[in-house]
Amino acid sequence: MRIFSGIQPTGRKHLGNHIGAIRGYVEGQDRGDPAIYCIVDLHAITVSYEPAELRRYVYDTAAMLIASGLDPDRCILFRQSDVREHTELCWLLASVTAHGDLNRMHQFKEKSARQRELVSAGLFLYPVLQAADVLAYRADEVPVGDDQRQHLELTRDVAIRFNATYGDVLTVPEHRIPAVGARIMDLQDPTAKMSTTSSEERGRIYVDEDEKAIVKKIKSAVTDSGAEVRRGPGKDGISNLIEIYAVTRGVTPEDVEREFDGQRYGDFKAAVAEAVADYLRPVRERYAELRPDDAALEATLAAGAARARDLAAATLADVRHAMGVGAP
Ligand code: AMP
Ligand code: TRP
Numbered sequence: 001m002r003i004f005s006g007i008q009p010t011g012r013k014h015l016g017n018h019i020g021a022i023r024g025y026v027e028g029q030d031r032g033d034p035a036i037y038c039i040v041d042l043h044a045i046t047v048s049y050e051p052a053e054l055r056r057y058v059y060d061t062a063a064m065l066i067a068s069g070l071d072p073d074r075c076i077l078f079r080q081s082d083v084r085e086h087t088e089l090c091w092l093l094a095s096v097t098a099h100g101d102l103n104r105m106h107q108f109k110e111k112s113a114r115q116r117e118l119v120s121a122g123l124f125l126y127p128v129l130q131a132a133d134v135l136a137y138r139a140d141e142v143p144v145g146d147d148q149r150q151h152l153e154l155t156r157d158v159a160i161r162f163n164a165t166y167g168d169v170l171t172v173p174e175h176r177i178p179a180v181g182a183r184i185m186d187l188q189d190p191t192a193k194m195s196t197t198s199s200e201e202r203g204r205i206y207v208d209e210d211e212k213a214i215v216k217k218i219k220s221a222v223t224d225s226g227a228e229v230r231r232g233p234g235k236d237g238i239s240n241l242i243e244i245y246a247v248t249r250g251v252t253p254e255d256v257e258r259e260f261d262g263q264r265y266g267d268f269k270a271a272v273a274e275a276v277a278d279y280l281r282p283v284r285e286r287y288a289e290l291r292p293d294d295a296a297l298e299a300t301l302a303a304g305a306a307r308a309r310d311l312a313a314a315t316l317a318d319v320r321h322a323m324g325v326g327a328p
Contacts, residue, residue, distance in 0.1 A: 002140050005024075005143050046126050067290055072300045079305060085136055096162045169315075180246055186203035218276060229257060
């Protein structure tokens with residue numbers, strides 16, 4: 001079972017990233033043969049960014065993934081731009097990707113609407129590079145949060161069209177989206193997903209957030225005017241807190257509803273805050289130890305890239321051969 005996923009180096013990662021995706025990466029590393037995790041700096045340059053910041057953010061993200069439990073001896077952890085096969089495969093796959101499909105991508109529509117100066121062609125091609133990431137490793141399974149469902153569907157379509165056109169070369173992957181916690185919502189606007197770019201700081205909890213801030217943000221989370229700790233229509237805020245509590249305490253949402261039956265929102269929020277603080281504490285502490293050592297992080301990423309390159313190069317040779325590209 002080959003497992004692959006990618007994560008953007010967009011500064012501090014949040015609780016939604018952790019619950020929706022990173023938790024799944026850690027779980028996958030002992031099932032993966034191998035499990036491969038990529039920090040996708042080339043995706044991050046499709047919107048405006050600061051070059052010096054991007055370098056730092058790659059280290060932030062690497063340290064955060066290791067602090068969360070990824071072990072570079074048990075998985076391959078690397079930086080996307082270090083393995084040039086990704087960009088070559090992106091171009092080759094662009095010729096079997098439908099322009100109309102890219103035009104329908106929700107993430108493209110949302111992100112292009114937010115750009116003030118330039119909607120880059122890179123942003124439009126973003127899903128093709130993502131397909132290249134996955135297909136270069138012939139991954140069977142891709143752990144992601146719910147917002148990547150459409151990108152994964154496109155990846156599958158690209159692989160299927162490639163195989164139909166050039167012969168059976170690529171593996172058609174499956175997504176792995178968790179049953180609970182695949183879409184953690186913003187604490188201030190529980191109808192929108194928690195995201196790095198949403199306007200309010202108070203709406204998201206960072207993985208390395210200090211405990212006082214965690215308590216404050218969860219206590220001020222928007223809920224409804226009712227009084228029942230239950231999931232249901234009109235109860236987006238409470239439903240979100242139930243999912244957060246369930247994942248961070250390792251129980252089911254049904255267990256949570258039973259445990260807090262008849263209790264007040266205030267008491268429930270206090271319990272959620274404590275659960276989140278307990279869940280993130282070891283990650284924050286480990287992160288503080290790992291993050292200062294840029295050289296060690298760089299060495300880990302470089303070793304990962306060397307292993308990744310071998311796997312990707314083998315796929316690229318087959319793809320080039322099948323497409324009639326390059327010397328025979
Ligand atoms: P990104 O930071 O956009 O690279 O996202 C990294 C991973 O986190 C992807 O697999 C996303 O699907 C997942 N993710 C992002 N936001 C959320 C959220 N609010 N809830 C659950 N998963 C999320
Ligand atoms: N687009 C993904 C996100 O925003 C990141 C990503 C890039 C990715 N390449 C990938 C995810 C390959 C899974 C597989 O979260």
